[in-house]
Amino acid sequence: MSDAGEVEGVDAAVVAEKVAAAREAVAASDDADAWLSVGRETDVSPEPCFPYLLGFDVVWPTAVVVGPASSTVILGRHDAPTARDLGVHEVRAYDESIADPLREVLDDMGAERVALNFDRDDVVADGLSHGLYLQIREYLPDREFTSASALIRRLRGVKSETEYERIRTAAAETEELLQTATATWTPDTTERAFADFLHERMAERGLDSAWAWDYCPTVHMGDREVGHTLPADHTVDEDELLHVDFGIRRDGYASDIQRLWVRGEASEGLREAFRDVRAAIDAGHGALGPGAVGYEVDAAAREELTSRGWPAFEHAFGHQVGRAAHDGGTLLGPEWDRYGEAPRHEVRPGEVYTMELGVATEWGYVGQEEMVRITETGTEWVVPPQTELRAL
Amino acid sequence: MSDAGEVEGVDAAVVAEKVAAAREAVAASDDADAWLSVGRETDVSPEPCFPYLLGFDVVWPTAVVVGPASSTVILGRHDAPTARDLGVHEVRAYDESIADPLREVLDDMGAERVALNFDRDDVVADGLSHGLYLQIREYLPDREFTSASALIRRLRGVKSETEYERIRTAAAETEELLQTATATWTPDTTERAFADFLHERMAERGLDSAWAWDYCPTVHMGDREVGHTLPADHTVDEDELLHVDFGIRRDGYASDIQRLWVRGEASEGLREAFRDVRAAIDAGHGALGPGAVGYEVDAAAREELTSRGWPAFEHAFGHQVGRAAHDGGTLLGPEWDRYGEAPRHEVRPGEVYTMELGVATEWGYVGQEEMVRITETGTEWVVPPQTELRAL
Numbered sequence: 177m178s179d180a181g182e183v184e185g186v187d188a189a190v191v192a193e194k195v196a197a198a199r200e201a202v203a204a205s206d207d208a209d210a211w212l213s214v215g216r217e218t219d220v221s222p223e224p225c226f227p228y229l230l231g232f233d234v235v236w237p238t239a240v241v242v243g244p245a246s247s248t249v250i251l252g253r254h255d256a257p258t259a260r261d262l263g264v265h266e267v268r269a270y271d272e273s274i275a276d277p278l279r280e281v282l283d284d285m286g287a288e289r290v291a292l293n294f295d296r297d298d299v300v301a302d303g304l305s306h307g308l309y310l311q312i313r314e315y316l317p318d319r320e321f322t323s324a325s326a327l328i329r330r331l332r333g334v335k336s337e338t339e340y341e342r343i344r345t346a347a348a349e350t351e352e353l354l355q356t357a358t359a360t361w362t363p364d365t366t367e368r369a370f371a372d373f374l375h376e377r378m379a380e381r382g383l384d385s386a387w388a389w390d391y392c393p394t395v396h397m398g399d400r401e402v403g404h405t406l407p408a409d410h411t412v413d414e415d416e417l418l419h420v421d422f423g424i425r426r427d428g429y430a431s432d433i434q435r436l437w438v439r440g441e442a443s444e445g446l447r448e449a450f451r452d453v454r455a456a457i458d459a460g461h462g463a464l465g466p467g468a469v470g471y472e473v474d475a476a477a478r479e480e481l482t483s484r485g486w487p488a489f490e491h492a493f494g495h496q497v498g499r500a501a502h503d504g505g506t507l508l509g510p511e512w513d514r515y516g517e518a519p520r521h522e523v524r525p526g527e528v529y530t531m532e533l534g535v536a537t538e539w540g541y542v543g544q545e546e547m548v549r550i551t552e553t554g555t556e557w558v559v560p561p562q563t564e565l566r567a568l
Numbered sequence: 569m570s571d572a573g574e575v576e577g578v579d580a581a582v583v584a585e586k587v588a589a590a591r592e593a594v595a596a597s598d599d600a601d602a603w604l605s606v607g608r609e610t611d612v613s614p615e616p617c618f619p620y621l622l623g624f625d626v627v628w629p630t631a632v633v634v635g636p637a638s639s640t641v642i643l644g645r646h647d648a649p650t651a652r653d654l655g656v657h658e659v660r661a662y663d664e665s666i667a668d669p670l671r672e673v674l675d676d677m678g679a680e681r682v683a684l685n686f687d688r689d690d691v692v693a694d695g696l697s698h699g700l701y702l703q704i705r706e707y708l709p710d711r712e713f714t715s716a717s718a719l720i721r722r723l724r725g726v727k728s729e730t731e732y733e734r735i736r737t738a739a740a741e742t743e744e745l746l747q748t749a750t751a752t753w754t755p756d757t758t759e760r761a762f763a764d765f766l767h768e769r770m771a772e773r774g775l776d777s778a779w780a781w782d783y784c785p786t787v788h789m790g791d792r793e794v795g796h797t798l799p800a801d802h803t804v805d806e807d808e809l810l811h812v813d814f815g816i817r818r819d820g821y822a823s824d825i826q827r828l829w830v831r832g833e834a835s836e837g838l839r840e841a842f843r844d845v846r847a848a849i850d851a852g853h854g855a856l857g858p859g860a861v862g863y864e865v866d867a868a869a870r871e872e873l874t875s876r877g878w879p880a881f882e883h884a885f886g887h888q889v890g891r892a893a894h895d896g897g898t899l900l901g902p903e904w905d906r907y908g909e910a911p912r913h914e915v916r917p918g919e920v921y922t923m924e925l926g927v928a929t930e931w932g933y934v935g936q937e938e939m940v941r942i943t944e945t946g947t948e949w950v951v952p953p954q955t956e957l958r959a960l
Contacts, residue, residue, distance in 0.1 A: 220616060273906065302700065305697060305698065307690075307693075308698075
C-alpha cells in the first residue's frame with residue numbers, strides 16, 4: 177500500500193445533520209469563533225469527532241474548520257475527491273503542508289478564538305494528540321485556543337432524528353435477539369453456549385457488538401462473582417438467575433441494556449431484591465429530565481438503594497449512548513475524582529442515557545439497565561423497561 | 569455495560585519480549601530516566617504503544633512506567649487482575665486517582681526526566697492526547713518531559729523473533745491467497761469478483777485486512793486510473809495487466825505486497841516498463857541496509873526510475889511494516905514537509921520495510937511492492953520478490 181489517501185463508506189446523512197448542528201453550536205458559543213478538529217491516519221488513531229464531521233478515514237493531516245455560517249475541510253489531495261463527493265464542506269486540498277490553507281481559512285472566518293478537541297476527563301472530546309497540538313500552536317501563533325468540550329458535548333449528546341432512529345432500532349433488535357436466545361435455553365445451556373448463540377446470530381446479521389466482542393454479551397448464570405468476566409461453563413440452577421448485559425452496534429449506533437430471567441419460581445427474597453433494584457432505578461428516573469444535573473440523578477438512585485439496606489453500586493448510575501455504548505459527555509454519576517467534570521453538567525433534551533444498577537444475591541446478580549431519551553419535558557423509554565422477572 | 573474495566577485476549581508472548589526491549593532502550597537512553605505511556609478507554613482511543621507494553625484494553629486512566637531495570641503498570645482496580653495474570657509488570661491498582669501512585673512509582677525509580685508519547689510527525693509515537701498531557705503535567709509538576717519518539721521507533725521498528733515470524737507468515741499467506749485467487753481467474757472475472765473471492769477466503773480463515781477492508785485488496789484490471797479506488801466492474805483485456813495491492817493481518821501483524829499478472833503475451837513496451845520498475849526497486853534495495861538514511865534510499869530508487877524516462881512516484885519508496893501495514897518510524901521517503909523527520913533517521917537491523925513504486929502504462933499500472941528485513945549486514949527478503957511478469 178502506498179501512502180496516498182484511502183476512504184471508507186461515508187455516512188453522508190448523519191454528517192450533513194451533525195455539521196449543521198455544529199455550525200449552530202459555534203454560532204451560539206461565547207468562547208470560540210471557530211471550531212478546529214485535526215486528525216491524521218485515523219485508522220490508527222481515530223479522531224472521535226470525525227465520524228460526525230467528516231465520515232471517512234484520512235491519511236494525511238486533515239482539519240475540519242466549523243464557523244458559525246460555513247465549514248471547510250482542509251485535506252491531502254488524495255482525500256479531496258471523497259470530501260467533494262460528501263458535499264457538506266468547502267474543500268481545500270493541499271500537497272505539501274496544511275499550514276497555509278489553515279491560516280487562510282481561519283482568517284477568512286475572522287476567527288481569533290479557536291476551539292480545539294482536548295479535555296482532561298472526556299475521551300471523546302480529547303481527540304487532539306499532544307504532537308498535533310504542538311504543530312497547530314506553531315502554525316497559528318496568534319490565535320487563542322479554548323477547549324471544544326462544550327461543543328462536542330452538544331454535538332454527540334443531542335441526537336438528530338436519524339441518529340435516534342438508529343439507536344432505537346439497535347435497542348429493539350437487542351431485545352429481540354435476547355428473546356430468541358432465551359427461547360432456545362435449556363437447563364444444560366452454559367453461559368458460553370448462550371453467548372455463542374448470540375454471537376452467531378450477530379455474525380449472520382452483520383452486527384457489531386456494542387463493546388469488546390468477547391465481553392458482549394456478558395452472561396451470568398446463578399450465584400457467581402459478577403464483573404466483566406468471560407462467559408464460562410456455569411448453568412442456571414432451579415430458582416437462580418440468568419443475567420445478561422448486552423448491546424449491538426448497527427449503522428454506527430449502539431444499544432446497551434441488561435435483562436434478567438429466573439429459572440422456576442422466584443423466592444420471596446429474590447422478588448424483594450428485584451423490587452428494590454427497580455425502586456432505585458425508578459428513583460433515578462424520577463430525578464432525570466432536562467436541566468437535571470448528573471450527580472443529582474445518581475444520588476437519587478444511590479440513596480434509594482442504600483436506604484433499602486443494599487450496598488451502593490461502584491459505578492455511575494447512567495451514561496450516554498451514541499456511537500459508543502459509553503458515549504462520553506454528561507454522566508449520571510457521583511462526583512468521584514475519576515469522573516472529573518462529567519457528572520456536573522446538565523442533562524439536555526435529545527440526549528440518550530442508560531440507567532443501571534444491581535445487587536449481588538444468593539440467587540445471582542440482580543442487575544438492570546434501561547435506556548431513556550430526554551425530551552423537552554421529561555423522558556421516554558427507548559424500549560419498554562423490564563418491570564417483572566421473566567421466566568426462563 | 570457499567571464503567572468497570574474490560575479486557576481482551578492478551579498477547580503475553582509479544583508483550584514480555586517487547587517490555588524487556590523497552591527496559592533496555594530506556595537503560596541506553598541519554599534523554600530519559602523513565603518512559604511513561606498513558607491511555608484510557610483504549611477501545612475508543614487506542615494508545616499505539618499499549619499493544620506492545622500491556623496487551624489488553626483498559627477503561628480507566630492507565631500508566632505503564634518503564635525504567636532501566638523494572639516496569640510498573642498503574643491501573644484501575646477492575647483492570648488489575650488481568651495485569652497480574654500478564655505477569656510482566658509490577659502492578660499498582662487504584663480506586664480514585666492515578667496521581668499519587670504515579671508520583672510514587674517515578675520517585676522509586678529516581679526518574680526526573682520522563683519520556684512521554686508525543687511526536688509531531690509520527691502517529692504511532694503520538695498516542696498521548698493533549699488533555700491527558702495537561703493532566704500529567706499537573707500531577708508531575710517537577711519532572712522534565714521529553715518525547716519518547718526514539719524509544720518508540722526502536723520498540724516498534726526492531727522486531728523480536730516472535731514478531732518477525734508473524735510478519736513472515738502473514739506475507740507467505742498473502743502470496744498463497746493471491747495464487748489461489750489467480751488460479752480461479754477467467755476473462756470474465758471483474759475487479760470486484762476478484763476482491764470478493766479474497767474477502768471470502770479471508771473471512772473463512774478469520775483473517776483481518778492489513779488496511780481498510782473495502783480497499784484491501786486494491787485491484788486494478790487493465791488501463792484505468794490508479795489509486796486507492798474501490799474494485800469496480802473492469803476486466804482484463806488481452807495483453808493487459810492485473811495489478812493487486814494486498815496485505816493481511818494475522819496474530820496482530822501485517823503484510824503488504826503488490827503483484828502483477830499479464831493476460832496473454834506481454835508486449836515489448838510492457839516488458840520494458842516492468843524491467844524499469846524492477847531496476848528502480850533494485851536500485852533502492854542496493855542502497856538499503858543498516859545505517860542507511862531513509863531519504864537516501866528513496867533517492868536511489870527515484871533517480872533510477874526518472875533516469876529511465878518515467879515520472880517520479882508521488883509517495884515514499886518504502887515504509888515499515890509491523891502491527892500496521894504503515895507502521896510509522898523511519899521512512900524510506902523524500903524530505904517532503906508532510907513526512908517531517910521520518911526520512912532522516914537511520915535504518916536499523918531487525919526493521920522490516922516495503923519497497924514500492926510503479927508507472928502508469930497503456931496496458932495498466934506496472935506497480936511492485938516487496939518486503940525486506942534489515943539484517944546486521946544487509947537485507948533479506950521476507951518472501952521471494954516478483955522478478956518476472958506472471959501469466960494469468
